[in-house]
Amino acid sequence: MWPEYNLHGDVSSQYFSALYPQHAHVQVLIYDTELERVVARGKAIPFRWDGTLEDLPAGIDAVGLRALDEPAAPTALSALAAEVAPDQRERGLSAVVLRAMAHAARSAGLAPLVAPVRPSWKERYPLIPIEQYCRWVRDDGLPFDPWMRVHTRLGATVLRPEPGSMRITASVDEWERWTGLALPDDGNYVFPGGLAPLTVTEGVGRYWEPNVWMLHDVR
Numbered sequence: 001m002w003p004e005y006n007l008h009g010d011v012s013s014q015y016f017s018a019l020y021p022q023h024a025h026v027q028v029l030i031y032d033t034e035l036e037r038v039v040a041r042g043k044a045i046p047f048r049w050d051g052t053l054e055d056l057p058a059g060i061d062a063v064g065l066r067a068l069d070e071p072a073a074p075t076a077l078s079a080l081a082a083e084v085a086p087d088q089r090e091r092g093l094s095a096v097v098l099r100a101m102a103h104a105a106r107s108a109g110l111a112p113l114v115a116p117v118r119p120s121w122k123e124r125y126p127l128i129p130i131e132q133y134c135r136w137v138r139d140d141g142l143p144f145d146p147w148m149r150v151h152t153r154l155g156a157t158v159l160r161p162e163p164g165s166m167r168i169t170a171s172v173d174e175w176e177r178w179t180g181l182a183l184p185d186d187g188n189y190v191f192p193g194g195l196a197p198l199t200v201t202e203g204v205g206r207y208w209e210p211n212v213w214m215l216h217d218v219r
Contacts, residue, residue: 001083001084001085001086003178003192003193003194004177004178005168005170005175005178005179005191005193005194005207006166006168006193006209008168008170008174008178009061009166009167009168010061010167010168010169011061011064011065011167012060012061012064012166014064014065014068015045015061015064015065015067015068015080016043016064016080018045018067018068019043019044019045019080023044023045023046025104025107025108026044026045026046026077026101026104026105026108026110027041027042027043027044027104028041028042028043028044028097028100028101028104029041030093030096030097030100032088038085039084039085039088039091039093040082040083040084040085040088040093040094040096040097041081041082041083041097042079042081042082042083042097042098042100042101042104043079043080043081043082043083044077044078044079044080044101044104044105044113045063045064045067045077045078045080046067046074046076046077046078046108046110047063047066047067047070047074047075047076047077047078048066048070048072048073048074048075048076049075049076049114050075051076051112053159053160056114056159056160056213058162058164058165059116059162059164059165059166059211060078060080060116060165060166060211061165061166061167062165063078063114063116064078064080074110075110076105076110076111076112076113076114077101077104077105077108077110077111077112077113077114078113078114078115078116079098079101079113079114079115079116080116082094082097082098082101083097084097094147094150095150095153095154098115098150098151098154098216099154101113101216102154102216102218103218105216105218106218106219111217111218111219112215112216112217112218112219113215113216113218114159114213114214114215114216115151115156115213115214115216116162116165116211116212116213117147117148117151117211117212117213117214118147118195118209118211119133119134119145119147119148119195119211119212120145120146120147121144121145121146121147122145122195122210123192123193123194123195126190126194126195126196126197127190127197129163130161130162130163130195130196130210130211130212131161131163133145133161134148134158134161134212148212148214151214151216152214154216155216155217156214156215156216157214157215158212158213158214158215159213159214159215160212160213161210161211161212161213162210162211162212162213163196163208163210164208164210165208165209165210165211166208166209166211167206167207167208167209168205168206168207168208168209169204169205169206169207170204170205171203171204171205172200172203172204172205174205175191175198175200175205179191179192179193179194179198180192183198183200183205185200186200186201186202187199187200188200194207195209195210196208196209196210
């Protein structure tokens with residue numbers, strides 16, 4: 001469901017591995033009774049947030065680590081991933097996942113629901129800063145990006161763009177294997193599936209994946 005590089009965040013395994021069993025009550029599975037299988041799922045983590053932009057974590061890594069390290073009781077829910085089986089896309093299931101996440105947030109007394117949205121068309125424009133990209137709109141006023149549009153149609157609003165949301169640091173050999181590209185020298189590279197350039201220096205590739213924070217007021 002994800003580009004290979006996206007599975008190798010520097011710290012993402014820490015918070016994704018903490019979802020079960022502690023936060024099982026806010027995870028979502030969409031089960032198709034006719035197909036008799038799970039067709040989509042949502043992953044989320046409770047965290048403490050005072051509701052201000054100043055206190056909003058700096059992306060998905062920061063919200064995940066805060067959820068692990070903050071001793072105070074959580075006050076909000078952050079989506080981490082909304083995943084639809086590849087053969088079940090085009091059914092509108094991503095919106096179903098988001099509605100189920102909103103219900104989980106309300107049921108757990110965690111409002112609002114926020115999402116560090118990974119814009120689905122940003123990979124087409126890796127050189128455009130996320131701050132600029134997230135402002136693009138269609139003639140009807142809805143976001144240019146399809147995934148942001150799904151959130152907006154469900155009532156979400158943009159809080160802020162986040163250029164440094166998930167950090168991925170690995171050797172050039174690993175990056176070449178993940179991307180299928182030769183990276184023969186130091187420099188900045190665009191690569192398949194990447195939302196921003198990869199910086200290669202002295203045999204190490206460093207990448208910050210951008211996101212856009214969006215807010216669902218589920219109270």
